Amino acid sequence: MNSQSDASANPQDVSETLPIEQVDLRREFNEVGIGEVLDQLDRELVGLKPVKTRIREIASLLLIERIRKRMGLAAEVPTLHMSFTGNPGTGKTTVALRIASILHKLGFVRRGQVISVTRDELVGQYIGHTAPKTKEILKKAMGGVLFIDEAYYLHRPDNERDYGQEAIEMLLQVMESQREDLVVILAGYGDQMDKFFASNPGFRSRIAHHIDFPDYSDDELLAIAELMLRDMNYRFRSDARDAFVRYIHLRKMQPLFANARSIRNALDRMRLRQANRLVADLDRVLTADDIMSLEASDVLASRVFAKTAIT
Amino acid sequence: MRITQGCFSFLPDLTDEQISLQVQYALDKGWAVNIEFTDDPHPRNSFWEMWGLPMFDLSDAAGVLMELNECRKVYGDRYIRMSAFDSTHGWESIRISFIVNRPKNEPGFRLERQELAGRSLRYTTKSYAVDRPEGLRYGGK
Numbered sequence: 001m002n003s004q005s006d007a008s009a010n011p012q013d014v015s016e017t018l019p020i021e022q023v024d025l026r027r028e029f030n031e032v033g034i035g036e037v038l039d040q041l042d043r044e045l046v047g048l049k050p051v052k053t054r055i056r057e058i059a060s061l062l063l064i065e066r067i068r069k070r071m072g073l074a075a076e077v078p079t080l081h082m083s084f085t086g087n088p089g090t091g092k093t094t095v096a097l098r099i100a101s102i103l104h105k106l107g108f109v110r111r112g113q114v115i116s117v118t119r120d121e122l123v124g125q126y127i128g129h130t131a132p133k134t135k136e137i138l139k140k141a142m143g144g145v146l147f148i149d150e151a152y153y154l155h156r157p158d159n160e161r162d163y164g165q166e167a168i169e170m171l172l173q174v175m176e177s178q179r180e181d182l183v184v185i186l187a188g189y190g191d192q193m194d195k196f197f198a199s200n201p202g203f204r205s206r207i208a209h210h211i212d213f214p215d216y217s218d219d220e221l222l223a224i225a226e227l228m229l230r231d232m233n234y235r236f237r238s239d240a241r242d243a244f245v246r247y248i249h250l251r252k253m254q255p256l257f258a259n260a261r262s263i264r265n266a267l268d269r270m271r272l273r274q275a276n277r278l279v280a281d282l283d284r285v286l287t288a289d290d291i292m293s294l295e296a297s298d299v300l301a302s303r304v305f306a307k308t309a310i311t
Numbered sequence: 312m313r314i315t316q317g318c319f320s321f322l323p324d325l326t327d328e329q330i331s332l333q334v335q336y337a338l339d340k341g342w343a344v345n346i347e348f349t350d351d352p353h354p355r356n357s358f359w360e361m362w363g364l365p366m367f368d369l370s371d372a373a374g375v376l377m378e379l380n381e382c383r384k385v386y387g388d389r390y391i392r393m394s395a396f397d398s399t400h401g402w403e404s405i406r407i408s409f410i411v412n413r414p415k416n417e418p419g420f421r422l423e424r425q426e427l428a429g430r431s432l433r434y435t436t437k438s439y440a441v442d443r444p445e446g447l448r449y450g451g452k
C-alpha cells in the first residue's frame with residue numbers, strides 16, 4: 001500500500017487544490033447502486049408515474065450533487081424534506097421506505113432507518129409532555145428518515161391550546177437546523193394536507209418536494225392484485241381473473257374505496273373463501289395447483305356483487 | 312488542576328467530531344448512551360446527575376450530540392460526561408465513560424489533615440470548588 005500511495009501522492013495533492021475535472025457519469029451511477037433501487041421501484045410499484053418521475057429527478061439531483069461536491073463546487077445540502085399527498089392506499093408509506101434506501105445509497109442520510117410515527121407518538125397528553133416525546137422521536141430518527149403519517153392531525157385548528165403546535169415548532173426547528181442529519185417526510189390525504197399547510201406556512205416552505213400520489217386505474221389495480229397474489233403464492237384461474245376485473249369496477253364505485261389496500265383486503269377474503277371451499281370437501285385429494293388457485297366462485301361470492309353492503 | 316476521570320482523560324479534550332465518533336461506536340454496539348453532569352469533581356463522587364433519560368434505541372450519534380449541546384447550554388460551566396450502558400445479560404453495566412465538558416477553571420484539591428490522639432493523622436482530599444454552594448462552584452450565578 002505504501003509504495004502505491006507514494007506513487008499517487010503527487011496527483012492526490014494536486015486534487016486537493018485543483019478538484020477533479022472529469023467524471024465518468026455511468027461509473028458513478030453504477031457505483032452508487034441507485035439504478036437497481038430505481039428499477040426495483042419500477043418493477044414492484046405499479047403505476048404512480050408522477051411519483052416515479054419525481055423520485056428519478058431527486059435521485060439524479062443527488063447524484064449530481066455528489067459529483068459536484070467532489071469537484072469542489074460547493075453547494076448547500078439540498079433540502080430533502082418531502083410531503084406525500086394522496087388518497088388512502090396509494091402507496092405513500094411504501095414509497096417513503098424506498099426513498100429512505102435511495103437516500104442512504106447516495107449517502108445523503110447516514111443510517112437509512114425509517115422511523116414511522118403518527119400524532120400519538122409526537123404529541124403528549126399534558127403540559128410539558130410533548131417536548132420530550134417529540135425530542136425522543138427526533139433523536140431516534142437522526143441519521144435517517146422520519147416519516148409522519150397523517151401529518152395533518154398534528155394541527156388541530158379547533159383547539160388553539162392543542163399541544164400539537166409545540167411538536168410542530170420543534171419539528172420545524174430541527175428540519176431547518178439539522179438538515180444534514182434528518183429527512184422528514186409528511187404524508188396525508190390531499191385536501192387535509194392542504195389545510196394543514198395553509199395554517200402552517202412555515203412547513204410548506206421548508207419542504208422542497210410536494211409529491212401527489214394519483215389514484216390507480218382499473219388495470220393498475222388488477223396488476224397490483226396479481227403482484228400481491230404472486231407474493232402470497234396464489235394465482236387466479238382465468239375465469240376468476242375476469243370476475244375480479246368486474247369486482248374492481250364495482251368496488252371502485254362504492255364508498256370508502258382505499259385503492260391497493262381495498263384490493264389487499266379483498267384478496268384476503270378470497271383466500272378465506274377458497275380455504276373454506278377446499279375444507280368443505282374433505283374426501284378430495286388436493287394438488288398444489290388446487291391450493292394455489294382462486295376460482296371464480298371465490299370472487300363472485302363477494303358482497304360487492306350483491307350490491308347490498310360495503311365490503 | 313485538570314480532572315482525569317474515565318476514558319481519554321489524559322488526552323486533550325475531545326472535539327465534537329471525536330465525541331460523535333465515540334458515541335457512534337457505542338450505539339453500533341447497542342449500548343445506551345447517558346449524559347451526566349456534576350459540579351462536585353471528587354473522584355469518589357460516582358453519582359452524577361443525569362441529563363434526561365438514558366438514550367436507548369438510537370441509531371445515529373447526531374441525536375446524542377443534540378442532547379449534549381442542550382446540556383452544555385444549561386450546565387456548560389460544570390463537568391459533563393457521557394457513559395454507555397450495555398444492557399446485555401452478564402454485563403448490565405457501564406462499558407465506557409468519558410468527560411465531554413469541563414469548567415474553564417478547575418481549582419483542584421487540597422489535602423486535609425485531621426490530627427488524632429497520639430500524633431496520628433488522617434488524610435482526606437477536598438476540592439476547592441465545593442467550598443462554594445452547589446450551582447455556584449464554577450462561576451454560576
